[in-house]
Amino acid sequence: MDIGRIAREVEIPVFAQHIDPITYGSYTGHILPQAVKEAGAIGTVINHSERRLKITDINTAIGMARETGLTSVVCADTAEVSAAVAALKPDMIAVEPPELIGTGVPVSKAKPEVVTNSIELIKKVNPAVVVLCGAGITKGADVEAALKLGTEGVLIASGVVKAKDQYNALLDLAEAMMEA
Numbered sequence: 001m002d003i004g005r006i007a008r009e010v011e012i013p014v015f016a017q018h019i020d021p022i023t024y025g026s027y028t029g030h031i032l033p034q035a036v037k038e039a040g041a042i043g044t045v046i047n048h049s050e051r052r053l054k055i056t057d058i059n060t061a062i063g064m065a066r067e068t069g070l071t072s073v074v075c076a077d078t079a080e081v082s083a084a085v086a087a088l089k090p091d092m093i094a095v096e097p098p099e100l101i102g103t104g105v106p107v108s109k110a111k112p113e114v115v116t117n118s119i120e121l122i123k124k125v126n127p128a129v130v131v132l133c134g135a136g137i138t139k140g141a142d143v144e145a146a147l148k149l150g151t152e153g154v155l156i157a158s159g160v161v162k163a164k165d166q167y168n169a170l171l172d173l174a175e176a177m178m179e180a
Contacts, residue, residue, distance in 0.1 A: 007040025015073065016044040018051050021060035033061075033068040043071030045155075046090070049098035059088045073155065075134065079114065083121035086129050093122055094155040096134035102158040106136035108145035115149045138169070140176030147180045 007014045016039075020030040036044055046061045047053050053061065058074060065072040072090040076082040077097050085093055095118040100107050108115055119131050133146035134155035146154050156173065163169035 003036060003041050004039040013042045014040060015071070016041045018048065019044045019046065019061055019065060019070070021053070021057045021064055023064075033064045033070060037068045037070055041070065043073060043091070045094075046072055046074045047085075048075045049077060049096065049101060055084060055088075058085065062088050062090045073132065075155070076118065079117035079121050082118040082131075083125050086122040086125035089126060090129060092130040092132055092153075093118075094132040094134045095119075095151070096155060098135070100135035102162070103136050104138050104159070106133075106138070106142040106145060108133055108137075108142060108149055110136065112145075112149055115146065115151060119150045137173070138163070140172040143173055143176035144180065147177075153177070 003014060003016055016036040018031055019033045019036055020027065022030050022032060024032065044065055047058050062072045062074065073092040073094055074085045074090040075094045075096050076085050082093050082095055095107065095115050097107055097111055097114055100110055115133055122129055122131055130152045132153045132155045133149065133151040137143065137146065137154045137156045138159035143154050160166050160169050
């Protein structure tokens, strides 16, 4: 609901937390991809662990995002799910084991093999997809570790939202990306 206001206030790209694989019609409570685009978002997260979808719905949502001009970031919890999603041709896949989300324990340290195995399988299936690392990313060192494992960026939320100083938390993460 805040996407329009945020997109007007900031100079960085804004992504929606979710879209539903629906078209115009009787879908009370659902999020229409076109509404997200019209509000000013440039992309959307699909299949976050808090809003999981069936593979057919992920496929439809990716297609609808593409048709609407939205960048798709699909979350996947395992290497095998990541490979299956890669076949659907999203723009990005975020490797994110749900048990680490919001914990402050980065997947790059707790389960680095999930990241490296996912990258390997994703690139075999679809070399064009951008691979991100999520779950537990809270500081620049976590970003550095994720990039060293071979990801091309990170997906963060609670690491910034829960920070006592959100500005400096973002700055630390951004600086780590710039130094990489």
